[in-house]
Amino acid sequence: MSIFIDEKTRVLVQGITGKEGKYWTEHMIGCGTTVVAGVTPGKEGQQIEGRTVYHSVRRALSKVEVEASMLFVPPMFTKDAVFEALDSGIKKIVTVADGIPLHDAIQIRRAALSVGALVIGGNTSGVISPGKAMMGFFPYWIERVYKPGRIGVMTRIGSLTNEVTAMIVKAGFGVSSLIGIGGDPVPGTRFAEMLPFYEADDKTDAVVIIGELGGSMEEECAEMKRDGLYTKPLVAFLGGRTAPVGKRMGHAGAIVSGGKGTVKDKIEAIESVGGKVAERPRFIGDLLKEVLGL
Amino acid sequence: MKLFEYQAKEVFKNIGISIPEGVVITSISELKRAAGKTGFPLVLKSQILMGGRGKAGLIRFVKDQVEADKNCLELFESDYNVNTILVEEAVGxxxxxxxxxxxxxxxxxxxxxxxxxxxxxxxxxxxxxxxxxxxxxxxxxxxxxxxxxxxxxxxxxxxxxxxxxxxxxxxxxxxxxxxxxxxxxxxxxxxxxxxxxxxxxxxxxxxxxxxxxxQKTYEITREYFDSDAEYESALEGIPYLQFDGDISLMCAGAGLTTTVYDLINYEGGTVANYLEFGGPNYKKALRAMELCLKNDSKVILIVTFGTIARADVMAEGIVDAINRLKPDRPIITCIRGTNEEAASKILTKAGLVPLYDTEEAVRKAVSVAAGDEL
The missing domain is CATH 3.30.470.20 (ATP-grasp fold, B domain)
Incomplete structure (x- = not known):
């Protein structure tokens, strides 16, 4: 079993004829993903990597069965594209767009919650189950970074994901499923909402979360563990321990405001429920060995 | 983008929320005319983006022209870079x-x-x-x-x-x-x-x-920023924060840059500037390095682990920037991800010693900043 996506998941690509869309569709297929069709308004009938392009999601779904939609759509059109996928009843959506307006993001998340869909992203590299399938863009061909294994990973930090997974692999582990929650202040799906999937996944032994200052997603994971809704080991790496208060460190979500969202608070929350926090990326491997009793 | 108080109040006024009678001035010569409009007592409110203006003494209640002149001058000459003052009637x-x-x-x-x-x-x-x-x-x-x-x-x-x-x-x-x-x-x-x-x-x-x-109503001006460098980089679309330490960061991605910032602090080093040259900016090595060189930093540390932002393209950009700018301080690189082998060759050929481990690169930068040989 994998989380969110495996080699059998039937994936539609919205924005498949764009430069990024084309390039990463090829790699998604290369990684093992079942891409069934694409959508670009005005481009119906074209073929990309042997897949038929349709004008709209509705037209694609009248011809093929789809479980998940991958969006390579610019941020300003992302809300429309997500709502289009939701309208057709697609329940798994990944958007990699970096720069989705906040007000659009909040509407996207609300709409997803109200129909019970999972929207992953934006501002993420996507989702990967190494050795099986991916939606988004990961250098899956670098084995020292994306080796299949039994550690679940969730991340808010795209640029640190490769670094941390490389440390997990270096320590002798591999990755079961990785979910890129994304670096925006309002991601479509939150860490804690994915934890039950890792809990139920018999191919995942422990979960590593890659978080940072700002927001409350790490604290929510601690609450899940405290409430017994997630019982497997939890290891975290958190960026921004030494970040100055009030400065926005890169990601819009990465700011300490009103004394909330400090890394110190997050560490306390995670450790109070028996989770472990790695001070440096390279300590993650040792902490995983410790929590797994190896 | 955070607006100044007077800009926010203009928005309020335009949608029909009442605001006090007020006039925006940028020099003391405009004060008398402004006071003529608001009457006394009035409030002088420094237009800066920092919170806690009241506590910092940047908002002054005055009851006559003499007090107004004195306080206005003090505000314009304060250390808080006050360029604009909102003169407002005091509301009961x-x-x-x-x-x-x-x-x-x-x-x-x-x-x-x-x-x-x-x-x-x-x-x-x-x-x-x-x-x-x-x-x-x-x-x-x-x-x-x-x-x-x-x-x-x-x-x-x-x-x-x-x-x-x-x-x-x-x-x-x-x-x-x-x-x-x-x-x-x-x-x-x-x-x-x-x-x-x-x-x-x-x-x-x-x-x-x-x-x-x-939302294209507001032009980005120097007044919104704490430093010239932050203003210039904002115009370029390069995320940048000014600090006053020894190591200039030129890293790809927000979270990796933040983590490198942490690691430098752990190792006892200090950061001169936070700069992201990943994502849409990965071809802007020249501009990024120029911004770093404006600091009094002792070393430039470049750390990346890109997927879309190709390592070879970044390496070429860096070598080009070095050739053009002839930096007066050492450069340490740790460039990984898509096409990292090609990147490594490009950097080595240009006489750099590419590193592959973030922490090793950070330790190197901290020791070089402390005066050790590269």
Missing amino acids: IKNEIYLSITVDPVTASHMIIACSDGGVEIETLAVEAPEKIIREFVDPNLGLMPFQIKDIAFRLGLEGEVLKKISSVIGKLYQAFLKNDAELIEINPLFITGNDDVIAGDGKLSIDDNAEFR
């Missing part, structure tokens, strides 16, 4: 209310926050008297409903004319929140005068940078 107040709208990421709602104790910092109140804070959650796909406005007004303990007026302000503020793609819109305090008039005493409005394409 009976009561003050707090009102703001932001988003709640957890419930995916617009969140209206109100409190009958205006004028204090809401963060302070949240700690000291959380029961006094009223929160109303709005479905962003439905919008604010009239019953919700009424409920907020009743919970604030309002009645009569004031209830009607504040209800109207809440509705208008919500429209302004939507129209301006606001991350935060705040009136603190919202004055209730002796005549039961309702007037915005202060204004905060922070506009989402990601919505810039549909």
Whole structure:
């Protein structure tokens, strides 16, 4: 079993004829993903990597069965594209767009919650189950970074994901499923909402979360563990321990405001429920060995 | 983008929320004419983006022209880079209310926050008297409903004319929140005068940078930034923060840059500047290095682990930048990800010694900054 996506998941690509869309569709297929069709308004009938392009999601779904939609759509059109996928009843959506307006993001998340869909992203590299399938863009061909294994990973930090997974692999582990929650202040799906999937996944032994200052997603994971809704080991790496208060460190979500969202608070929350926090990326491997009793 | 108080108040005025009579001045020569409009007593409010202006002495109540001249001069000459002052009539107040709208990421709602104790910092109140804070959650796909406005007004303990007026302000503020793609819109305090008039005493409005394409009203000027370098990099679209340490960071990705910042602090080093040259900026090595070289830093540390941002393209950009700028300080590289082998060859050929481990690169940078050989 994998989380969110495996080699059998039937994936539609919205924005498949764009430069990024084309390039990463090829790699998604290369990684093992079942891409069934694409959508670009005005481009119906074209073929990309042997897949038929349709004008709209509705037209694609009248011809093929789809479980998940991958969006390579610019941020300003992302809300429309997500709502289009939701309208057709697609329940798994990944958007990699970096720069989705906040007000659009909040509407996207609300709409997803109200129909019970999972929207992953934006501002993420996507989702990967190494050795099986991916939606988004990961250098899956670098084995020292994306080796299949039994550690679940969730991340808010795209640029640190490769670094941390490389440390997990270096320590002798591999990755079961990785979910890129994304670096925006309002991601479509939150860490804690994915934890039950890792809990139920018999191919995942422990979960590593890659978080940072700002927001409350790490604290929510601690609450899940405290409430017994997630019982497997939890290891975290958190960026921004030494970040100055009030400065926005890169990601819009990465700011300490009103004394909330400090890394110190997050560490306390995670450790109070028996989770472990790695001070440096390279300590993650040792902490995983410790929590797994190896 | 955070707006200045006077800009936020212009927004309020345009949607029909009352503001005090006021005039914006940029030199003391304009003060007399401004005072003629507002009358005395008046308030001199420094237009800077820092919070806690009152405590820092940047808001002054004055009762006549002599006091006004003296205080105005002090403000313009203060260490806070005050270029603009809002001269406002002093409003006689009976009561003050707090009102703001932001988003709640957890419930995916617009969140209206109100409190009958205006004028204090809401963060302070949240700690000291959380029961006094009223929160109303709005479905962003439905919008604010009239019953919700009424409920907020009743919970604030309002009645009569004031209830009607504040209800109207809440509705208008919500429209302004939507129209301006606001991350935060705040009136603190919202004055209730002796005549039961309702007037915005202060204004905060922070506009989402990601919505810039549909919000083009405000030009980016130097006044919004703490330093020249932060202003210049903002014009380039390069995320940049100025610090005053020894190591200039030129890293790809927000989280990796933040982590490198942490690691430098752990190793006892200091950061001169935070700079992201990943994502859409990965071809801007030349400009990024120019910005780093403006600092008095002792070393430039480049750390990346890119997928779309190809390592070989970044390496070529860096070598090109070195050839053109002839930097006067050592450069340490740790460039990995897509096409990293090609990147490694390009860097080695240019005489650099590429590293592959973030921590090793950080240790090297800290030791070089401390005076060790490269």
